[in-house]
């Protein structure tokens with residue numbers, strides 16, 4: 001096991017932010033850079049969090065862990081595993097130089113969740129509290145170590161998934177979960193329409209599901225629970241047991257599996273689980289019981305966009321696509337709120353990394369530093 | 378908080394009231410605008426009856442267009458609005474004011490759509506929490522967050538307060554169980570947050586809107602997530618000779634990898650009061666009773682039940698009672714659930730508090746509350762959500778005795794301070810509202826409050842939505858001294874403040 005380093009680098013990090021408030025200063029926060037491919041091309045001087053690391057507090061009986069943002073996810077997961085616990089949302093640990101990588105700060109700032117998400121919750125659901133540094137170099141603490149906390153606005157969950165554009169996260173308190181004692185993965189070879197129907201049917205039943213994905217003609221079902229619970233649910237699901245299932249699910253979670261290793265841009269549609277299937281040539285993987293659909297193929301973007309619109313879903317260019325494309329927000333009011341909220345945390349644009357760009361507003365007069373071209377600052 | 382005793386005086390400006398009523402009657406059917414004292418009186422407070430005021434005016438729109446008409450009018454005429462659901466809030470979040478219109482959303486109570494395949498329901502804000510679960514039960518589904526007020530409280534209010542309930546140890550709060558919201562912004566324009574799927578592009582504005590206590594917008598539609606009804610549910614009740622052991626029992630159930638559907642506790646005072654009220658032969662020598670609900674598939678539940686019994690057995694649990702059928706469970710729950718009416722039998726008034734501490738500090742916090750209770754000579758009963766460290770101390774007092782009222786305020790303040798000092802928070806689920814504004818100054822620093830204020834201004838630049846609630850201005854805290862504060866009485870009042 002890799003040694004856990006305990007180092008508080010917050011003073012230096014806050015100073016870097018302080019300095020970047022000068023005109024022209026701009027920072028892009030980097031954990032281990034494992035998700036560097038995501039979102040728009042980052043701009044600005046790098047602010048490395050990896051020296052700010054270590055677990056500050058861990059109370060297994062309280063199901064809470066507080067750690068510095070630069071702590072490697074892998075180390076946190078090892079520590080939790082010793083107590084039979086885990087990160088319930090299965091954050092992807094995208095590989096860097098061949099090994100699983102990612103920091104806690106990066107996992108929360110990107111807000112990504114793995115295969116268990118529909119049943120356990122998303123990254124933001126597990127965030128209980130955090131200390132952050134906003135664009136004014138102010139240290140702020142919001143939330144706490146408890147699931148129930150309704151004092152003040154819920155800023156920790158807003159900051160989760162904001163790609164470091166509101167500020168630098170220094171430490172995070174996160175809810176952890178017990179590892180279920182037993183798990184099994186069962187597979188069926190089925191055409192897509194039957195697979196989707198099965199996914200809908202099973203999700204309507206009280207089964208201990210923890211993964212439900214269809215790709216390359218195979219429907220894979222993961223059950224997690226007590227040994228007895230898994231055994232009885234298994235009879236309902238049927239199918240063939242997958243050996244070495246843990247590494248197979250890791251391949252999906254960390255996008256290292258065979259499907260993701262193929263060349264070509266990967267696009268993602270987030271939609272209602274039961275949304276109708278696409279009639280678009282190429283390869284599809286239906287994860288999250290149908291609610292997260294991965295696509296790789298030659299279909300023109302416009303065709304994917306039309307499909308996403310038809311099913312009331314959201315299309316994003318996940319990996320290997322044009323990185324200048326802003327996130328499409330349908331409503332100009334939302335664009336305005338995004339810009340103003342960004343300014344509410346970061347009035348000088350210190351964190352204008354350009355990583356999370358929203359569609360430029362249709363109406364004039366709504367420009368803010370956040371919305372303008374990141375290269376123009 | 379300062380408890381108000383005696384009758385409420387109508388302090389609103391009659392001319393302003395008359396003018397507003399006339400103008401709003403142009404927009405809404407006449408009966409939807411209430412301006413007579415006897416009509417306004419029922420809205421003088423929410424369920425926190427200690428804070429009261431006769432509202433300037435009450436409007437009860439019957440549909441979304443009417444809500445929009447009111448909001449546009451308010452924007453154009455610089456009128457402040459206080460959104461209100463069912464008024465079951467316990468922190469004065471919907472408490473009225475003499476210079477704002479109370480916008481009541483209970484008539485928007487249609488369930489617009491149930492989509493069983495996607496396990497969602499789309500509902501209007503005035504739909505009662507329990508009505509959702511009732512409407513979808515036929516599909517084998519339910520809506521998980523279940524505040525004890527679920528028979529009455531509205532989903533709009535639940536969203537505004539990020540309400541939890543008995544089952545949120547396992548299923549989470551409102552914020553974890555909704556996926557789309559539509560609200561009118563301060564100008565009266567409709568904004569949609571969230572998506573049909575499990576995430577939406579851009580910032581997570583839905584998380585921000587949830588729990589914002591009507592300060593950022595008026596919610597008019599909520600898409601809630603539904604879950605399959607569990608195949609099996611059991612309820613286990615266990616008594617513990619002392620509080621320490623009960624606390625360890627709670628910690629160990631969870632450390633053993635079991636997340637019960639519900640994990641509630643009653644302390645000795647509560648046991649005694651409840652037993653005298655409903656006579657279910659509760660063990661009066663117990664310092665604590667735990668109620669542990671497990672749900673899942675039958676096989677899952679049976680194996681967990683075995684583990685739970687083994688865990689609590691290590692900590693002296695006795696008088697174990699198990700309920701399996703729905704009927705038996707209701708009977709066993711009735712002790713916990715009758716706590717409030719039971720209190721009504723032994724006291725004229727009681728003050729329901731809400732605070733959280735990390736689970737590991739529960740025994741310490743409860744012991745300390747007993748000491749405080751002795752110190753102030755006031756009885757305090759605790760019936761609460763042990764599974765998430767959410768305390769609800771009930772302070773029993775007599776409002777006709779000014780001495781007791783004052784002691785109650787002080788005691789409540791001390792309990793909140795205690796919880797903060799243990800790493801807890803001043804509100805687990807009832808919100809800040811008007812009640813805990815001053816106490817928020819103890820939880821947040823000036824720069825944190827300023828950050829809240831900047832966020833608020835993005836949504837409500839003119840400060841017209843639920844003014845003066847939920848987030849104290851840094852100025853207010855500065856005036857209080859920003860230090861440890863007792864009921865608005867700053868330490869060393871003789872000293873000048875900046």
Ligand SMILES: Cc1cc2nc3c(=O)[nH]c(=O)nc-3n(C[C@H](O)[C@H](O)[C@H](O)COP(=O)(O)OP(=O)(O)OC[C@H]3O[C@@H](n4cnc5c(N)ncnc54)[C@H](O)[C@@H]3O)c2cc1C
Pocket residue numbers: 423424459460461462463464465466467469470471482502523524525526529530531532533534535536537538539540541542543590591592594595596597717806807843
């Ligand atoms: C006996 C009892 C038990 C309770 N048990 C619990 C419990 O277990 N868990 C728990 O969390 N709470 C509990 N509560 C508190 C209360 O029921 C909840 O806070 C509930 O969510 C309030 O809903 P409401 O419709 O009554 O809202 P109201 O009290 O009318 O309003 C509450 C807040 O929401 C705002 N609001 C209301 N509707 C809207 C809207 N459509 N758009 C924007 N803002 C709006 C109001 O401005 C106010 O700030 C309990 C209350 C009582 C009386």
